[in-house]
Amino acid sequence: MEKNKLNYITYLVIFCVILSFVGCFFLGTYFGEKETVTKTEEKNPDEEIFKSAKIEEYSIYTLTALYNFTQSSQRDFNEYLTNLSNSQKLYVAGLVNYLDEDNKYNNKSFDTLKENLISVFGSDLGVQPEDYYMMPTDEEPLFKYNKDTNEYVYNENTIGTDVLTDFQNAYVYNFKLASEEKIDDNYVITYYGLFAFQNEIGPTSATNLTNISRLLNYDSDYDGLSDKEYFENAFKNNKDDFFKLIYTYKLVDNKLILVDFKQA
Numbered sequence: 001m002e003k004n005k006l007n008y009i010t011y012l013v014i015f016c017v018i019l020s021f022v023g024c025f026f027l028g029t030y031f032g033e034k035e036t037v038t039k040t041e042e043k044n045p046d047e048e049i050f051k052s053a054k055i056e057e058y059s060i061y062t063l064t065a066l067y068n069f070t071q072s073s074q075r076d077f078n079e080y081l082t083n084l085s086n087s088q089k090l091y092v093a094g095l096v097n098y099l100d101e102d103n104k105y106n107n108k109s110f111d112t113l114k115e116n117l118i119s120v121f122g123s124d125l126g127v128q129p130e131d132y133y134m135m136p137t138d139e140e141p142l143f144k145y146n147k148d149t150n151e152y153v154y155n156e157n158t159i160g161t162d163v164l165t166d167f168q169n170a171y172v173y174n175f176k177l178a179s180e181e182k183i184d185d186n187y188v189i190t191y192y193g194l195f196a197f198q199n200e201i202g203p204t205s206a207t208n209l210t211n212i213s214r215l216l217n218y219d220s221d222y223d224g225l226s227d228k229e230y231f232e233n234a235f236k237n238n239k240d241d242f243f244k245l246i247y248t249y250k251l252v253d254n255k256l257i258l259v260d261f262k263q264a
Contacts, residue, residue, distance in 0.1 A: 008164050044197055046187065050180045053189055053249055055258040060099065063171035064118055065092045066245075070263045071168060077260045085136070086169060089127040093117050095143060095152055096132075105154040110145065122250075122257030155163055170197045171244055172263075173206045173216075182264060187249040188258055190264070192235065192242035206231075208241055227228075 015094040065081070065088075074080040084092070093113035115123040131141035132152060143152040178190040196206045197214065202259045206227075212234050216227055223230070234241060244264035249256035 001256060002095060012032065022100050036192075046180075046182055049251060049254075049256065050131065050187060050189065052254070053247065053258075055174060055189060055191070055247060058174075060092050060171055061092045063173075064167055066261050067170050067172045068167050069261060070172070081121060085123065085166070086130050087133050087136075088185070089117070089125050090132050090143075090152075091167065093126075093127065100101055107149075107151040107153050108143070108205070110150050110152065121260055122252055122259075169199075170195055172196070172243075174245060176235060178244060186259075187251065189247045191245045191247070192239060193245045194243060212241055212242070 065084070069077060069080050072080060073117050074083075081089075090113060095108050095113060095115045110129045114127060117124045117127060129145045129147065129150070131145055132143040133141050137157075140158045141155055142158050145151075145152050173194045173196040174191040175194060176192045178192050180187075180189050182188070194206045194208050194212065196204050198204045203215045203218045205213055206216050212231075214227055214230050225233070246260075246262050246264055247258060249261035250259050251257075
């Protein structure tokens with residue numbers, strides 16, 4: 001009898017332990033799910049919107065216009081873009097794609113060029129289907145506009161060149177994301193970066209004009225570092241050696257449109 005009673009108590013204890021374990025398991029699962037839901041709810045609702053800016057996909061032509069704006073006397077970004085010469089607008093749109101050596105003189109659709117501008121600025125900037133001149137003083141255009149095909153055709157009477165159309169030969173170089181914040185109705189994205197100066201007969205140099213200078217994509221192992229490693233080391237030493245490049249956007253049709261840019 002005593003033995004049966006002992007067995008009963010033993011089974012009861014084991015059952016209680018199992019029951020407690022199962023209870024704890026379901027409670028843990030419940031609160032875990034609740035915590036996950038809470039974390040999801042706390043996720044920044046504008047995170048996907050910020051991604052639509054696609055700054056990392058900006059062409060060198062867009063970045064060239066941004067650099068030249070920082071060096072100009074104008075302070076109104078939209079006015080600056082609107083007042084660019086027609087050839088400058090065509091350049092920013094990507095007409096002279098000198099990064100693609102095999103195709104840089106191929107025909108380009110005017111509609112495609114307009115869409116390139118609209119995708120970034122939300123406007124075609126009033127660009128017109130006119131011949132493209134490298135410099136305002138040139139007698140012959142580098143590209144002639146063919147109104148029958150709505151395309152730009154390379155002018156065989158000119159010598160191919162990479163010279164920009166009276167832009168300074170430089171662009172902004174985005175290195176590392178600094179911050180993303182919504183201020184009133186604006187979406188503001190800040191990057192740490194440098195200025196990149198292009199050399200027509202040599203490599204491009206990214207610099208802060210003082211103590212940072214790097215030849216980009218240069219085939220050399222003189223310091224044993226890649227470009228990324230060099231900039232990472234410089235950033236660790238003093239991130240304030242990098243410029244702060246501030247992009248300001250408005251949300252239009254669920255897409256961010258660049259409305260202002262400045263160097264802090």
